[in-house]
Amino acid sequence: MAGERKVVKIFGTDDELADGLAKYTVDLSRKFVHQRSAFTVVLSGGYLIDKLRKLVDPPYACEVDWSKWHIFWVDERVVRKTDPDSNYKLAYDGFLSKVPIPPAQIYAINDNLDASGAADDYETRLKELVKSGVVEISPQTKFPRFDLMLLGMGPDGHLASLFPHHPLLKENKRWVTFITNSPKPPPVRITFTFPVIDASAYIAMVVAGSGEVDAVKKALEPENSTDLLPVQMVKLENGEFTWFLDKLAASKLQDFN
Numbered sequence: 478m479a480g481e482r483k484v485v486k487i488f489g490t491d492d493e494l495a496d497g498l499a500k501y502t503v504d505l506s507r508k509f510v511h512q513r514s515a516f517t518v519v520l521s522g523g524y525l526i527d528k529l530r531k532l533v534d535p536p537y538a539c540e541v542d543w544s545k546w547h548i549f550w551v552d553e554r555v556v557r558k559t560d561p562d563s564n565y566k567l568a569y570d571g572f573l574s575k576v577p578i579p580p581a582q583i584y585a586i587n588d589n590l591d592a593s594g595a596a597d598d599y600e601t602r603l604k605e606l607v608k609s610g611v612v613e614i615s616p617q618t619k620f621p622r623f624d625l626m627l628l629g630m631g632p633d634g635h636l637a638s639l640f641p642h643h644p645l646l647k648e649n650k651r652w653v654t655f656i657t658n659s660p661k662p663p664p665v666r667i668t669f670t671f672p673v674i675d676a677s678a679y680i681a682m683v684v685a686g687s688g689e690v691d692a693v694k695k696a697l698e699p700e701n702s703t704d705l706l707p708v709q710m711v712k713l714e715n716g717e718f719t720w721f722l723d724k725l726a727a728s729k730l731q732d733f734n
Protein backbone atom coordinates (compact mmCIF):
# COMPACT_ATOMS: atom_id res chain seq x y z
CA MET A 478 0.00 0.00 0.00
CA ALA A 479 1.56 3.29 -1.08
CA GLY A 480 1.74 6.35 1.17
CA GLU A 481 2.92 7.02 4.70
CA ARG A 482 1.89 5.07 7.76
CA LYS A 483 2.53 6.94 10.99
CA VAL A 484 3.03 5.25 14.37
CA VAL A 485 3.69 6.87 17.76
CA LYS A 486 5.22 4.83 20.59
CA ILE A 487 5.68 6.37 24.03
CA PHE A 488 7.84 4.71 26.69
CA GLY A 489 7.83 5.32 30.43
CA THR A 490 11.58 5.13 30.92
CA ASP A 491 14.75 5.46 28.90
CA ASP A 492 15.45 1.74 29.30
CA GLU A 493 11.99 0.84 28.02
CA LEU A 494 12.57 3.07 25.00
CA ALA A 495 15.92 1.38 24.33
CA ASP A 496 14.26 -2.06 24.63
CA GLY A 497 11.44 -1.02 22.30
CA LEU A 498 13.89 0.32 19.72
CA ALA A 499 16.04 -2.81 19.91
CA LYS A 500 13.03 -5.10 19.42
CA TYR A 501 11.75 -3.03 16.48
CA THR A 502 15.18 -3.10 14.82
CA VAL A 503 15.57 -6.86 15.34
CA ASP A 504 12.13 -7.48 13.77
CA LEU A 505 12.98 -5.36 10.73
CA SER A 506 16.41 -6.97 10.40
CA ARG A 507 14.75 -10.40 10.32
CA LYS A 508 12.16 -9.24 7.77
CA PHE A 509 14.65 -7.69 5.32
CA VAL A 510 17.30 -10.40 5.67
CA HIS A 511 14.59 -12.96 4.87
CA GLN A 512 13.19 -10.89 1.98
CA ARG A 513 16.36 -9.68 0.29
CA SER A 514 19.34 -11.14 2.13
CA ALA A 515 20.54 -7.66 3.08
CA PHE A 516 19.51 -4.96 5.55
CA THR A 517 20.46 -1.36 4.80
CA VAL A 518 20.49 0.80 7.93
CA VAL A 519 21.04 4.55 8.01
CA LEU A 520 22.19 6.23 11.23
CA SER A 521 22.17 9.83 12.42
CA GLY A 522 24.42 11.27 15.06
CA GLY A 523 23.26 12.68 18.37
CA TYR A 524 21.90 10.70 21.30
CA LEU A 525 20.27 8.14 18.99
CA ILE A 526 23.40 6.02 19.32
CA ASP A 527 22.97 5.78 23.09
CA LYS A 528 19.36 4.62 22.57
CA LEU A 529 20.68 1.71 20.47
CA ARG A 530 22.64 0.44 23.46
CA LYS A 531 20.39 -2.57 24.11
CA LEU A 532 20.76 -3.88 20.57
CA VAL A 533 24.36 -4.95 21.16
CA ASP A 534 23.50 -7.23 24.09
CA PRO A 535 21.43 -10.40 24.56
CA PRO A 536 18.68 -11.21 23.85
CA TYR A 537 18.62 -8.83 20.87
CA ALA A 538 22.18 -9.12 19.51
CA CYS A 539 21.91 -12.90 19.13
CA GLU A 540 18.75 -12.62 17.04
CA VAL A 541 20.38 -10.48 14.36
CA ASP A 542 22.29 -11.74 11.31
CA TRP A 543 24.91 -8.97 11.48
CA SER A 544 26.68 -10.27 8.37
CA LYS A 545 23.80 -8.94 6.26
CA TRP A 546 23.84 -5.41 7.68
CA HIS A 547 25.03 -2.40 5.67
CA ILE A 548 25.51 0.85 7.56
CA PHE A 549 25.17 4.39 6.17
CA TRP A 550 24.96 7.88 7.63
CA VAL A 551 22.09 10.27 7.00
CA ASP A 552 24.50 13.08 7.74
CA GLU A 553 28.12 13.39 8.68
CA ARG A 554 30.36 16.16 9.84
CA VAL A 555 33.28 16.82 7.49
CA VAL A 556 36.00 16.01 10.01
CA ARG A 557 38.47 13.17 10.48
CA LYS A 558 36.96 9.85 11.53
CA THR A 559 39.00 10.13 14.73
CA ASP A 560 37.59 13.57 15.60
CA PRO A 561 35.22 13.71 18.59
CA ASP A 562 32.70 15.48 16.30
CA SER A 563 32.59 12.57 13.84
CA ASN A 564 29.23 10.75 13.66
CA TYR A 565 31.15 7.69 12.45
CA LYS A 566 33.27 7.75 15.62
CA LEU A 567 30.20 8.20 17.80
CA ALA A 568 28.48 5.22 16.15
CA TYR A 569 31.65 3.12 16.09
CA ASP A 570 32.45 3.65 19.77
CA GLY A 571 28.88 3.21 21.01
CA PHE A 572 27.51 0.57 18.64
CA LEU A 573 29.45 -0.68 15.62
CA SER A 574 32.57 -1.80 17.50
CA LYS A 575 30.36 -4.11 19.58
CA VAL A 576 28.73 -6.12 16.77
CA PRO A 577 30.20 -8.24 13.94
CA ILE A 578 29.11 -6.23 10.90
CA PRO A 579 31.74 -6.82 8.16
CA PRO A 580 33.90 -3.64 8.05
CA ALA A 581 33.49 -3.42 4.24
CA GLN A 582 29.74 -2.96 4.83
CA ILE A 583 30.20 0.14 6.99
CA TYR A 584 30.15 3.10 4.62
CA ALA A 585 31.82 6.03 6.36
CA ILE A 586 32.49 9.20 4.37
CA ASN A 587 35.90 9.68 2.81
CA ASP A 588 37.54 11.97 5.33
CA ASN A 589 40.33 13.00 2.95
CA LEU A 590 37.94 15.12 0.87
CA ASP A 591 36.36 18.53 1.32
CA ALA A 592 32.58 18.82 1.79
CA SER A 593 31.69 18.98 -1.89
CA GLY A 594 34.07 16.13 -2.75
CA ALA A 595 32.84 14.00 0.15
CA ALA A 596 29.19 14.45 -0.89
CA ASP A 597 29.99 13.55 -4.53
CA ASP A 598 32.02 10.56 -3.42
CA TYR A 599 29.26 9.28 -1.09
CA GLU A 600 26.63 9.66 -3.83
CA THR A 601 28.84 7.79 -6.32
CA ARG A 602 29.33 4.94 -3.83
CA LEU A 603 25.58 4.76 -3.24
CA LYS A 604 25.01 4.52 -7.00
CA GLU A 605 27.43 1.57 -7.15
CA LEU A 606 25.60 -0.12 -4.29
CA VAL A 607 22.31 0.36 -6.11
CA LYS A 608 23.85 -1.25 -9.22
CA SER A 609 25.08 -4.22 -7.20
CA GLY A 610 21.64 -4.62 -5.60
CA VAL A 611 22.71 -3.90 -2.02
CA VAL A 612 20.65 -0.69 -1.87
CA GLU A 613 17.19 -0.74 -3.41
CA ILE A 614 15.85 1.97 -5.67
CA SER A 615 12.43 3.54 -5.51
CA PRO A 616 10.50 2.46 -8.60
CA GLN A 617 8.53 5.73 -8.47
CA THR A 618 11.24 8.36 -7.94
CA LYS A 619 14.48 6.50 -8.74
CA PHE A 620 16.00 7.68 -5.47
CA PRO A 621 17.66 5.07 -3.23
CA ARG A 622 15.27 3.31 -0.89
CA PHE A 623 16.87 2.32 2.41
CA ASP A 624 15.29 -0.37 4.56
CA LEU A 625 15.56 1.51 7.86
CA MET A 626 16.64 4.99 8.89
CA LEU A 627 17.31 5.43 12.63
CA LEU A 628 17.17 9.17 13.17
CA GLY A 629 17.21 11.91 15.76
CA MET A 630 15.69 15.38 15.66
CA GLY A 631 17.00 18.67 16.99
CA PRO A 632 15.05 21.18 19.12
CA ASP A 633 14.47 23.24 15.93
CA GLY A 634 12.86 20.24 14.23
CA HIS A 635 15.84 19.49 11.98
CA LEU A 636 16.64 15.99 10.87
CA ALA A 637 19.79 14.88 9.08
CA SER A 638 21.53 18.23 8.36
CA LEU A 639 18.35 19.73 6.93
CA PHE A 640 17.77 22.86 9.00
CA PRO A 641 14.76 25.22 9.13
CA HIS A 642 14.53 27.68 6.22
CA HIS A 643 17.77 26.48 4.66
CA PRO A 644 17.91 26.27 0.83
CA LEU A 645 18.95 22.59 1.10
CA LEU A 646 15.36 21.78 2.13
CA LYS A 647 14.44 22.24 -1.54
CA GLU A 648 17.18 20.07 -3.02
CA ASN A 649 15.41 17.54 -5.24
CA LYS A 650 18.05 16.22 -7.60
CA ARG A 651 21.06 15.21 -5.53
CA TRP A 652 21.08 12.14 -3.31
CA VAL A 653 23.80 13.54 -1.05
CA THR A 654 24.70 17.19 -0.70
CA PHE A 655 26.72 19.41 1.61
CA ILE A 656 26.30 22.38 3.90
CA THR A 657 28.99 24.79 5.04
CA ASN A 658 26.87 26.95 7.36
CA SER A 659 25.07 24.49 9.62
CA PRO A 660 23.52 26.38 12.56
CA LYS A 661 24.40 23.38 14.73
CA PRO A 662 28.17 23.08 15.02
CA PRO A 663 30.31 21.94 13.38
CA PRO A 664 29.25 23.99 10.33
CA VAL A 665 30.54 21.78 7.50
CA ARG A 666 28.61 18.57 6.86
CA ILE A 667 27.26 16.29 4.17
CA THR A 668 23.65 15.12 4.28
CA PHE A 669 21.09 12.97 2.52
CA THR A 670 18.40 15.02 0.79
CA PHE A 671 14.64 14.87 1.33
CA PRO A 672 13.90 12.67 -1.72
CA VAL A 673 16.22 9.99 -0.26
CA ILE A 674 14.63 10.25 3.17
CA ASP A 675 11.15 10.16 1.59
CA ALA A 676 11.96 6.96 -0.31
CA SER A 677 12.75 5.01 2.92
CA ALA A 678 10.82 1.87 3.76
CA TYR A 679 10.96 2.53 7.54
CA ILE A 680 12.02 5.52 9.62
CA ALA A 681 12.37 5.46 13.40
CA MET A 682 12.51 8.99 14.82
CA VAL A 683 13.94 8.72 18.32
CA VAL A 684 13.36 11.63 20.70
CA ALA A 685 13.92 11.56 24.46
CA GLY A 686 14.13 14.12 27.24
CA SER A 687 12.79 17.64 27.36
CA GLY A 688 15.00 19.34 24.73
CA GLU A 689 12.72 18.71 21.76
CA VAL A 690 9.34 18.77 23.52
CA ASP A 691 8.02 21.76 21.54
CA ALA A 692 9.16 20.37 18.20
CA VAL A 693 7.49 17.03 19.03
CA LYS A 694 4.26 18.86 19.87
CA LYS A 695 4.38 20.89 16.66
CA ALA A 696 5.17 17.85 14.52
CA LEU A 697 2.50 15.58 15.98
CA GLU A 698 -0.25 18.03 16.87
CA PRO A 699 0.26 20.84 14.38
CA GLU A 700 -1.76 24.01 14.58
CA ASN A 701 -2.45 25.78 11.34
CA SER A 702 0.94 27.01 10.33
CA THR A 703 2.62 27.34 6.99
CA ASP A 704 6.02 27.49 8.65
CA LEU A 705 6.77 23.77 8.72
CA LEU A 706 9.60 22.22 10.69
CA PRO A 707 11.95 20.12 8.54
CA VAL A 708 10.65 16.96 10.25
CA GLN A 709 7.14 17.89 9.12
CA MET A 710 8.33 18.01 5.52
CA VAL A 711 9.08 14.28 5.42
CA LYS A 712 6.58 12.56 3.13
CA LEU A 713 7.27 8.86 2.81
CA GLU A 714 6.09 7.67 -0.61
CA ASN A 715 5.56 4.14 0.61
CA GLY A 716 6.80 3.60 4.12
CA GLU A 717 6.24 3.66 7.86
CA PHE A 718 7.36 6.52 10.10
CA THR A 719 7.50 5.57 13.79
CA TRP A 720 8.10 8.04 16.60
CA PHE A 721 9.93 6.57 19.59
CA LEU A 722 9.33 9.01 22.44
CA ASP A 723 9.89 8.92 26.15
CA LYS A 724 7.41 10.45 28.61
CA LEU A 725 9.26 13.75 28.76
CA ALA A 726 9.46 14.22 25.00
CA ALA A 727 5.73 13.42 24.77
CA SER A 728 4.72 15.55 27.76
CA LYS A 729 3.05 18.31 25.72
CA LEU A 730 1.01 15.97 23.54
CA GLN A 731 -2.68 16.27 24.39
CA ASP A 732 -3.76 13.11 22.61
CA PHE A 733 -1.32 10.95 24.55
CA ASN A 734 -1.51 12.40 28.08
Ligand SMILES: O=C(O)[C@H](O)[C@@H](O)[C@H](O)[C@H](O)COP(=O)(O)O
Pocket residue numbers: 521522523524525552553554564628629630631632635636637638661
Ligand atom coordinates in the same frame (compact mmCIF):
# COMPACT_ATOMS: atom_id res chain seq x y z
O1 LIG B 1 25.22 15.31 12.96
C1 LIG B 1 24.26 15.60 13.60
O2 LIG B 1 24.13 16.68 14.15
C2 LIG B 1 23.19 14.57 13.74
O3 LIG B 1 23.32 13.53 12.87
C3 LIG B 1 21.82 15.14 13.61
O4 LIG B 1 21.14 14.75 12.50
C4 LIG B 1 21.12 14.70 14.85
O5 LIG B 1 20.49 13.49 14.69
C5 LIG B 1 20.16 15.73 15.26
O6 LIG B 1 20.83 16.95 15.28
C6 LIG B 1 19.64 15.45 16.65
O7 LIG B 1 20.72 15.51 17.52
P1 LIG B 1 20.58 15.26 19.06
O8 LIG B 1 20.18 13.83 19.18
O9 LIG B 1 21.95 15.52 19.61
O10 LIG B 1 19.51 16.19 19.53
